[in-house]
Amino acid sequence: MAKAASQTIPFNSPYLPESGISYLRQAVVNKHLSGDGPFTSKCHDWFEQTLGIPRALLATSCTHALEMAALLLNLEPGDEVIVPAFTFVSTVNAFVLHGGTPVFADIRPDTLNLDEAHVAGLITPRTRAIVPVHYGGVACEMNALLELSARHDLAIIEDNAHGLFGKYAGRWLGTFGCLAAQSFHETKNISCGEGGALLINDTALAERAEILRAKGTNRNAFFRGQVDKYTWVDVGSSYPPSDALAALLYAQLEQADRIQKRRSKIWNRYAVELADWAAEQQVGLPSVPPHCEHPAHLFYLILPSLHDRQAFIDHARASGVCSVFHYQPLHLSPMGLRWGGRPGQCPVTEQVSDRLTRLPLYFELTDDEQTQVIRTVTSYRACQPAPRDALSRAA
Numbered sequence: 001m002a003k004a005a006s007q008t009i010p011f012n013s014p015y016l017p018e019s020g021i022s023y024l025r026q027a028v029v030n031k032h033l034s035g036d037g038p039f040t041s042k043c044h045d046w047f048e049q050t051l052g053i054p055r056a057l058l059a060t061s062c063t064h065a066l067e068m069a070a071l072l073l074n075l076e077p078g079d080e081v082i083v084p085a086f087t088f089v090s091t092v093n094a095f096v097l098h099g100g101t102p103v104f105a106d107i108r109p110d111t112l113n114l115d116e117a118h119v120a121g122l123i124t125p126r127t128r129a130i131v132p133v134h135y136g137g138v139a140c141e142m143n144a145l146l147e148l149s150a151r152h153d154l155a156i157i158e159d160n161a162h163g164l165f166g167k168y169a170g171r172w173l174g175t176f177g178c179l180a181a182q183s184f185h186e187t188k189n190i191s192c193g194e195g196g197a198l199l200i201n202d203t204a205l206a207e208r209a210e211i212l213r214a215k216g217t218n219r220n221a222f223f224r225g226q227v228d229k230y231t232w233v234d235v236g237s238s239y240p241p242s243d244a245l246a247a248l249l250y251a252q253l254e255q256a257d258r259i260q261k262r263r264s265k266i267w268n269r270y271a272v273e274l275a276d277w278a279a280e281q282q283v284g285l286p287s288v289p290p291h292c293e294h295p296a297h298l299f300y301l302i303l304p305s306l307h308d309r310q311a312f313i314d315h316a317r318a319s320g321v322c323s324v325f326h327y328q329p330l331h332l333s334p335m336g337l338r339w340g341g342r343p344g345q346c347p348v349t350e351q352v353s354d355r356l357t358r359l360p361l362y363f364e365l366t367d368d369e370q371t372q373v374i375r376t377v378t379s380y381r382a383c384q385p386a387p388r389d390a391l392s393r394a395a
Contacts, residue, residue: 009373011322014186014193015259015363020251027247035240036220039247046253047197051172055200057213058246059239062161062183062196066094068239069157069179069198071212072205075099079128084114085331085346086353087133091159092330095131102339103127104331106346110287111135112356115348116144123148129155132177137297138288139168142176157181160199164190165260165295178202184249189263189297190256192249195241212236260295262363266370267296270359274301277378284355299359300326304382306354312380313357319376323357 027039040058047056059065073095075081081095085104092102106118112135119130130149132140149156156177160166163173164182174180179202184195198213200206210220216236221227252259271285278285284302288294301323303309309325316323329349331341343350360373 008317008320008322009360009365009369010362011324011358011360012187013362013364014191015252016248017251017255019254020248023247023251024244027244030243033242033244035238035242037243037246039243039250040240042250043197043246043253046250047199051175051199053175053199053201054203055206055209057198057200057209057239058241058249059196059198059213060241061090061194062159062181062185063090063094064237064239065181065196065198066090066157066159067097067237068209068212069181070095070098070100071235072179072209073098073100073128073155073157075128078126080124080126081128082119082122082130083330084131084133085329085336085341085349086112086135086327087159087330088161088327089330089333091131091133092336095129096335096339100128101126102330102336104336104339104341104346106348107135107352109348109352111138111140111289111292112352113138113140114145116141116148118346119145120148123152123154127152127154129157131157131159133159133161134163134166134173136286136300137162137164137166137173137295138286139163139166139173139292139294142168146176155179158199161185161188161196162297163295164188165256166297167293169291170293174199175201178205189259189295190249190252192241192245192252195245195249208234213239259363263296263361266361266365267294267299269370270299270361270374273374274377281380281382283382296361299361300356301359301377302352303355303357308383309355309357311383315380316376319372319379321360321373321376323359325353325357327353329353 044056080103081100082103082105083092086107103122106115108115114132158177158180160174160180161183166173180199182197184191186193211234215238216232216234217230218233219230222230282304313323330336331345
């Protein structure tokens with residue numbers, strides 16, 4: 001193998017605006033570094049006003065936001081939650097941890113999102129919720145999922161970790177389900193290192209969500225003067241992040257338009273300049289339906305085979321470019337097998353996970369660095385032809 005270049009373009013590099021340092025210093029001066037301080041309130045207001053939602057609550061992670069959603073479902077033993085097999089483990093873990101039984105659904109070969117046709121065949125009398133994951137910030141087919149939700153009286157919990165600023169039919173992602181979870185991990189468009197948020201679209205869930213988030217107490221009502229003391233009233237845990245993290249997050253939210261404009265420019269350049277190479281090499285590129293607006297969260301390649309995927313990653317590394325694969329099929333993981341997963345259950349997921357790799361995409365990626373990435377990609381020649389399956393049509 002060729003020796004790796006001494007200077008590597010990373011897959012991700014978190015952005016920290018100068019205002020973030022200033023706000024962090026201000027949070028320290030405020031002497032309110034625990035949760036629900038002034039910057040937390042600013043973030044809550046930003047999400048509620050920008051997305052037009054009734055309530056937003058910051059959490060320490062998207063994982064914890066999903067756990068709060070699971071608690072709000074009041075799951076009982078045997079209750080089923082339909083989840084995509086191609087997602088991060090938190091999407092499933094949050095519901096299993098609180099009593100749910102995961103039912104794994106396959107993904108579409110075009111958008112790599114939850115396949116609504118597969119979901120329809122998985123609904124049983126024990127199904128309680130559907131959890132769409134907007135992969136790469138490209139929306140799931142929400143009209144079809146909402147129709148299934150209404151017909152079978154099911155909750156929709158959006159895992160919108162990738163989807164902030166994405167839209168479906170002109171409507172913000174994260175506003176379709178009764179609840180939605182956001183991520184502000186350092187790999188996300190807007191980040192504070194570690195963090196998340198629960199978006200509450202059903203006002204009937206807002207009061208209990210506050211209680212669950214505050215260790216099961218009515219502490220928030222006490223500070224609003226609605227009760228004369230606070231006490232333990234429900235289950236819960238400690239989910240609020242430090243106000244110092246909220247300060248970093250708010251600095252990024254203030255620059256959201258600037259961040260999104262730059263990321264979109266990078267994403268669009270990849271799409272244009274890699275199109276001919278991808279067609280020649282039978283490599284799949286991201287697919288965005290015309291009724292969807294994506295937030296330029298990630299740019300991926302679907303190589304013809306697992307062998308090609310690994311050969312490409314090695315080729316990129318030798319050229320000083322970090323390219324990384326993504327999710328492994330959850331239904332084939334050790335835990336997934338315990339919940340009834342089996343080979344062949346989600347064939348598109350199994351093929352995609354073997355063949356997908358992601359390219360560097362972050363705010364401070366320079367034009368020259370992106371040129372290096374593009375040259376590295378287009379200098380690769382596939383070792384094997386793509387198989388004749390549904391995925392080859394998505395290339």
